[in-house]
Amino acid sequence: MQLHRARDEFRDAGANIVLIGQRTPSHAAEFRRQQGLELTVLADERRKTYALAGTKVATVGELIGPKVVARSLVATAKTGKVQTKTDGHTAQLGGTLVIAPDGRVTWSHIAHDASDNASPEEILEAVRAIG
Amino acid sequence: MLGISRTKQATHPPDRADALADIVLPDHEGNEVRLGDLWQDRPAVLVWLRHYG
Numbered sequence: 001m002q003l004h005r006a007r008d009e010f011r012d013a014g015a016n017i018v019l020i021g022q023r024t025p026s027h028a029a030e031f032r033r034q035q036g037l038e039l040t041v042l043a044d045e046r047r048k049t050y051a052l053a054g055t056k057v058a059t060v061g062e063l064i065g066p067k068v069v070a071r072s073l074v075a076t077a078k079t080g081k082v083q084t085k086t087d088g089h090t091a092q093l094g095g096t097l098v099i100a101p102d103g104r105v106t107w108s109h110i111a112h113d114a115s116d117n118a119s120p121e122e123i124l125e126a127v128r129a130i131g
Numbered sequence: 132m133l134g135i136s137r138t139k140q141a142t143h144p145p146d147r148a149d150a151l152a153d154i155v156l157p158d159h160e161g162n163e164v165r166l167g168d169l170w171q172d173r174p175a176v177l178v179w180l181r182h183y184g
Contacts, residue, residue, distance in 0.1 A: 003178060010176060016169045017176040020156065021183045028159040031183035041183075042156040042164055049166070052151050053179055054144035057136045091135040094179040099148045099170040106174075108144035114181060123176055130174050 002079075004037045006120035015098075015127045020044050022088025050092060054110050058091045062113035071115035098126045106130055151177075 003010075003017065010017045018040045021028055028041040044050065062068065095110035096118045107126030109118035145151075152167030169175040 013174075015174040015176050017178070018164075018169060019178050019180055021180040023183060025157045025159055025161045027183050028157075032159050040164070041159045043159070044156050044179075049151060049154055049156065050179055052145065052154075053177070054142050055179055056140035056142050057134060059136050059139055062139070063135065088182055089134050092181060094181045095142070095144065096176065096178045097144060097148065099175045099177065101170055101172060101174065103148050103152065103167075103170070105145055105148055110142035110144050111181070112142065127174050127176060 001035050001037060002120050003123075004035065004039055006124065007039055009120070009124055010127065013124060013127045018042055020049060022047055022050075022092060045088075047089060047092060050094075053095055053097055054108070055093055055095045056110070056112075057089070058093050058114060062093070063091060065113065068113050068115040075115070096123055098123065098130070100130050 007017065020042045021031065022045065023043060024045055025043045028043045032041050093111040093114065096108065097105050098107040100106050106129065109122065111117065148170065153165065155163045155165050158164050
């Protein structure tokens with residue numbers, strides 16, 4: 001996972017970074033183990049924070065449309081990682097918020113389809129812009 | 132079917148994280164984490180995953 005590889009840069013930029021997933025803490029632990037992550041992974045089984053973060057549930061086209069499939073193939077070719085089965089709500093999409101200490105959301109990326117993810121570089125730039 | 136949306140939904144990221152601050156979630160070890168504590172002293176990056184895997 002690219003964010004894991006960039007974790008030192010996030011630390012050096014002075015930011016906490018956590019991942020939030022659906023399902024339970026044991027699923028989070030297994031995911032962490034399988035991916036070899038050292039990042040904190042939180043479990044939001046009811047997806048309450050997904051809604052508050054402004055994420056959305058995808059349509060069929062946003063899950064398996066041609067653009068999504070093409071981007072996924074490119075990502076797999078680059079990383080060698082193949083998506084495994086989805087857990088939790090199948091159509092739930094993700095997103096990223098950068099939050100300043102005063103509670104402002106200074107940057108966000110909310111996925112419009114299953115292949116739409118922010119890059120670590122974009123996120124880091126947003127963190128550094130807080131100053 | 133499978134909870135898939137029939138129509139495209141809009142995305143609405145918040146301008147402030149106040150509604151998230153007091154929410155407590157368990158981490159991968161079962162420890163409770165209050166989200167607001169993550170950005171209390173430093174910026175925080177919260178990444179919502181589509182799924183684990």
